[in-house]
Amino acid sequence: MSTPRRGRPRESFAIGNVRVRAGSTKEVELPITRLVTGGDVSLPVRVIHGREPGPTVWVNAAVHGDEVLGVEVIRRAVATLSAKELRGTLVAVPVVNVLGFMTGDRYLPDRRDLNRSFPGSARGSLASRIAHLFMTEVVRKCEVGIDLHTASDRRANLPQIRADLDDPRTRELAEAFGAPLMLHAKLRDGSLRQAGREAGATVLLYEAGEALRFDEHPITVGVEGVRRVLAALGMIDPLPPGPAPERAPVAARSSGWVRARGTGILHLEVGLGEQVEAGQRLGGLSDTFGRRVRLVHADRAGIVIGLTTAPIVNAGDALVHVATPD
Known part of the structure; x- marks a missing residue:
């Protein structure tokens, strides 16, 4: 043989x-x-x-x-x-x-x-x-x-x-x-x-x-x-099933930053991954004595996919990045 x-x-x-x-x-x-x-x-x-x-x-x-x-x-x-x-x-x-x-x-x-x-x-x-x-x-x-x-x-x-x-x-x-x-x-x-x-x-x-x-x-x-x-891609064996994700991946085709309309110390009330509605309050700006000088509102509905970590902001600064799901 x-x-x-x-x-x-x-x-x-x-x-x-x-x-x-x-x-x-x-x-x-x-x-x-x-x-x-x-x-x-x-x-x-x-x-x-x-x-x-x-x-x-x-x-x-x-x-x-x-x-x-x-x-x-x-x-x-x-x-x-x-x-x-x-x-x-x-x-x-x-x-x-x-x-x-x-x-x-x-x-x-x-x-x-x-x-x-x-x-x-x-x-x-x-x-x-x-x-x-x-x-x-x-x-x-x-x-x-x-x-x-x-x-x-x-x-x-x-x-x-x-x-x-x-x-x-x-x-x-x-x-x-x-x-x-x-x-x-x-x-x-x-x-x-x-x-x-x-x-x-x-x-x-x-x-x-x-x-x-x-x-x-x-x-x-x-x-x-x-x-x-x-x-x-078939390069490694399929992974064993792990814990179920909190939700299935979301697809989005558009996104935009909510920007500061004034200057002050920022206090955000939302976090990454949160769903927000158009007009929802996202936080506010205060002066150095804590007096609220302006509120921050969402200009669209969607998911928070990015945000600033800087507490001091000027007018026009990007604050919260919101993506609109398909």
């Missing part, structure tokens, strides 16, 4: 100047620049190259240097994966804006926003060069991407997926992620999501929590969401 022939082993995964063998995990440093002190700055990447074939997916965090929550999401999610069991390849980049991350700054030293610099250029500004490196070595080698973000400074966001919900494939993966809210969001010029889409990838953007802070609930939602997407 003849012995059955084994299938050809999966090819290694090339990134930078190294190759990662199938069934193995490797950490790679992609050179970015050199500091004035002579030290090198590199983009840290972990490649989990599964033994069995499957999709190639990237997950990244800290495109803005103060968005530390996504770094913890990636740490926990990657810790559950084995290259010997994974079907496909996962490219994990916990910190994209390395220089901003080291100083706790949202932007790069040249004050550019990295998420407005994609797809970048090999000979452009520092932000442009980092964007080009990330696109060349990561995005263009992947079919699906998950971009992890938090709210900007002195704001907090409800865990949510922002994506093109009109694209069936994108919506399918957004629903698989399982965040409390899916917000249909237009592509922004220079963003990683836009550049990834133009490169042919399906991209989800996860927004949750606050800058420079670990918050357990959005971290947990993020870790479970990443794993659900990998399961939906």
Whole structure:
């Protein structure tokens, strides 16, 4: 009797100047620049190259240097994966804006926003060069991407997926992620999501929590969401059923900020995830002696998906972000 022939082993995964063998995990440093002190700055990447074939997916965090929550999401999610069991390849980049991350700054030293610099250029500004490196070595080698973000400074966001919900494939993966809210969001010029889409990838953007802070609930939602997407892609086995969510994910196509109509010290009366009605009182502004100077009312019905954490506000400041469900 003849012995059955084994299938050809999966090819290694090339990134930078190294190759990662199938069934193995490797950490790679992609050179970015050199500091004035002579030290090198590199983009840290972990490649989990599964033994069995499957999709190639990237997950990244800290495109803005103060968005530390996504770094913890990636740490926990990657810790559950084995290259010997994974079907496909996962490219994990916990910190994209390395220089901003080291100083706790949202932007790069040249004050550019990295998420407005994609797809970048090999000979452009520092932000442009980092964007080009990330696109060349990561995005263009992947079919699906998950971009992890938090709210900007002195704001907090409800865990949510922002994506093109009109694209069936994108919506399918957004629903698989399982965040409390899916917000249909237009592509922004220079963003990683836009550049990834133009490169042919399906991209989800996860927004949750606050800058420079670990918050357990959005971290947990993020870790479970990443794993659900990998399961939906067939890269890992389906997850065992967990506790039922408080409510099914809600889809929304529009949102807007309620802004301050005066200046004062803010006292909010609503929290993230709460349902509000048009005209409902959301809080009020007081002077330094506690005298109420103005009330804050909702200008639409919907769900609170973001809010300011700053107590002192000026006229025109964004206070409460309300999304209108479909």
